[in-house]
Amino acid sequence: KLGLSVKKDDNFGEWYSEVVVNGEMIEYYDISGCYILRPWTMSIWEVMQAFFDAEIKKMNIKNCYFPLFVSPGVLQREKDHIEGFAPEVAWVTKSGNSDLDVPIAIRPTSETVMYPYYSKWIRGHRDLPLKLNQWCNVVRWEFSNPTPFIRSREFLWQEGHTAFASKTEADAEVLEILELYRRVYEEFLAVPVIKGQKSELEKFAGGLYTTSVEAFIPNSGRGIQGATSHCLGQNFAKMFEINFEDDKGEKAMVWQNSWAYSTRTIGVMVMVHGDDKGLVLPPKVAALQIIVTPVPYKDANTQAILDTCAATVSTLNAAGFRAEADLRDNYSPGWKYSHWEMKGVPLRLEIGPKDLEKKQVRAVRRDNFAKTDIAIDGLVEKVKEMLDDIQQSLFNSAKLKRDACVVVAKTWGEFAEALGQKKLILAPWCNEEEVEKDVKARTKGDMGAAKSLCSPFDQPELPEDTLCFASGKPAKKWTYWGRSY
Ligand SMILES: O=C1CCCN[C@@H]1CCCn1cnc2cc(F)c(Cl)cc2c1=O
Numbered sequence: 436k437l438g439l440s441v442k443k444d445d446n447f448g449e450w451y452s453e454v455v456v457n458g459e460m461i462e463y464y465d466i467s468g469c470y471i472l473r474p475w476t477m478s479i480w481e482v483m484q485a486f487f488d489a490e491i492k493k494m495n496i497k498n499c500y501f502p503l504f505v506s507p508g509v510l511q512r513e514k515d516h517i518e519g520f521a522p523e524v525a526w527v528t529k530s531g532n533s534d535l536d537v538p539i540a541i542r543p544t545s546e547t548v549m550y551p552y553y554s555k556w557i558r559g560h561r562d563l564p565l566k567l568n569q570w571c572n573v574v575r576w577e578f579s580n581p582t583p584f585i586r587s588r589e590f591l592w593q594e595g596h597t598a599f600a601s602k603t604e605a606d607a608e609v610l611e612i613l614e615l616y617r618r619v620y621e622e623f624l625a626v627p628v629i630k631g632q633k634s635e636l637e638k639f640a641g642g643l644y645t646t647s648v649e650a651f652i653p654n655s656g657r658g659i660q661g662a663t664s665h666c667l668g669q670n671f672a673k674m675f676e677i678n679f680e681d682d683k684g685e686k687a688m689v690w691q692n693s694w695a696y697s698t699r700t701i702g703v704m705v706m707v708h709g710d711d712k713g714l715v716l717p718p719k720v721a722a723l724q725i726i727v728t729p730v731p732y733k734d735a736n737t738q739a740i741l742d743t744c745a746a747t748v749s750t751l752n753a754a755g756f757r758a759e760a761d762l763r764d765n766y767s768p769g770w771k772y773s774h775w776e777m778k779g780v781p782l783r784l785e786i787g788p789k790d791l792e793k794k795q796v797r798a799v800r801r802d803n804f805a806k807t808d809i810a811i812d813g814l815v816e817k818v819k820e821m822l823d824d825i826q827q828s829l830f831n832s833a834k835l836k837r838d839a840c841v842v843v844a845k846t847w848g849e850f851a852e853a854l855g856q857k858k859l860i861l862a863p864w865c866n867e868e869e870v871e872k873d874v875k876a877r878t879k880g881d882m883g884a885a886k887s888l889c890s891p892f893d894q895p896e897l898p899e900d901t902l903c904f905a906s907g908k909p910a911k912k913w914t915y916w917g918r919s920y
């Protein structure tokens with residue numbers, strides 16, 4: 436396993452697919468758009484899952500599991516927005532040699548699977564709020580260029596589906612969940628995101644409004660939806676007759692939300708932090724935070740070096756860190772350095788004869804390659820400090836880089852120029868759907884059209900006479916635009 440054959444800034448697509456394979460996160464599979472998630476990926480997924488699962492349990496949201504298979508009649512219940520998605524529904528049509536009388540769909544999302552039972556279970560206001568989540572896989576047979584983690588035909592996610600007696604409760608939960616998504620990205624993956632609302636054109640067609648956390652990939656100049664939290668209003672309640680007798684004895688429809696994040700989060704993290712030596716993992720999610728490597732020297736006391744490595748690992752593990760020693764004697768120190776750098780391990784501790792003598796270790800950071808000699812005495816404290824600093828500085832540098840990509844555009848000319856420079860564009864918009872469609876039409880091309888990404892909750896000042904960048908009409912709000920995944 437030598438180094439990468441391309442540089443991140445020279446051939447981003449090729450760099451990405453090599454990094455996820457050489458970093459032992461992904462193995463390509465013989466079915467297009469499907470990928471093997473190796474342990475190095477699953478450990479990252481599990482760290483995020485542990486955090487998010489604990490947080491939703493504090494909100495009294497319960498986990499459940501609904502079937503993978505959807506009967507066709509039920510899937511078509513929500514026909515208005517389904518027809519747009521019909522081509523990506525995967526169907527089971529046979530078992531063994533015999534055809535099924537009725538083909539069965541594989542869930543692309545679970546609204547139509549779950550809501551007939553919400554209707555059955557919700558009778559009176561005492562049955563509310565009903566708040567369920569499931570950790571599962573979904574299948575969408577997409578045809579646009581598949582990319583590990585970012586766009587695959589099967590992916591892992593959580594999908595939350597909640598029902599309330601009032602809109603107020605639903606509105607509050609939408610934002611509570613969105614804040615958890617921000618924390619997943621910013622506190623665990625060290626990726627900056629923008630919280631905002633989707634336009635009418637970009638929102639989930641079956642819902643009332645959509646909020647999202649939007650990330651940005653500087654190398655490709657593309658925005659990417661990081662996670663999404665919808666208020667569904669009473670649309671699904673109407674369709675699936677999910678109503679209840681309220682405390683005044685009146686019949687009322689429930690107010691619902693649905694929200695999800697997926698393994699796409701991991702792809703975003705790789706794209707943002709990776710470098711030309713491979714993965715760069717934020718310590719919070721790294722399966723291995725510290726790798727200890729012996730640097731044996733011809734006549735030095737090799738056994739003492741190996742013993743010190745092992746002892747250092749037990750000390751660090753006892754202190755709650757995820758540390759291992761690479762004591763394999765069939766690989767050189769140099770080989771080990773590039774191997775663990777490729778896998779993105781945040782911190783390496785080298786122990787050679789000199790270090791043994793001085794009762795110290797040589798610490799090497801993965802993010803900036805800084806080398807520091809640390810006394811074995813007080814090692815745990817120093818390692819904690821370094822890992823915290825790596826986590827914070829990964830976020831800080833990603834935020835600086837993302838902010839440097841943001842351009843404010845007030846006219847079409849400025850917008851088009853910024854788009855050509857692969858920027859993330861913040862522009863005043865009249866909020867008219869026709870104008871948004873026009874922007875898409877005018878920017879169509881082999882790089883894909885520009886689209887609205889979100890209108891940030893954190894709105895900059897909008898002076899009275901500000902005009903829309905695209906229509907020249909009075910602007911209503913600031914909105915982020917760009918090409919996207
Ligand atoms: O984004 C979320 C959060 C978690 C629960 N679901 C919603 C909406 C999902 C939209 N969506 C997304 N993709 C879909 C693909 C399909 F083939 C079909 Cl039939 C439907 C959909 C579809 O409704």
Ligand SMILES: [Mg+2]
Pocket residue numbers: 575
């Ligand atoms: Mg889709």
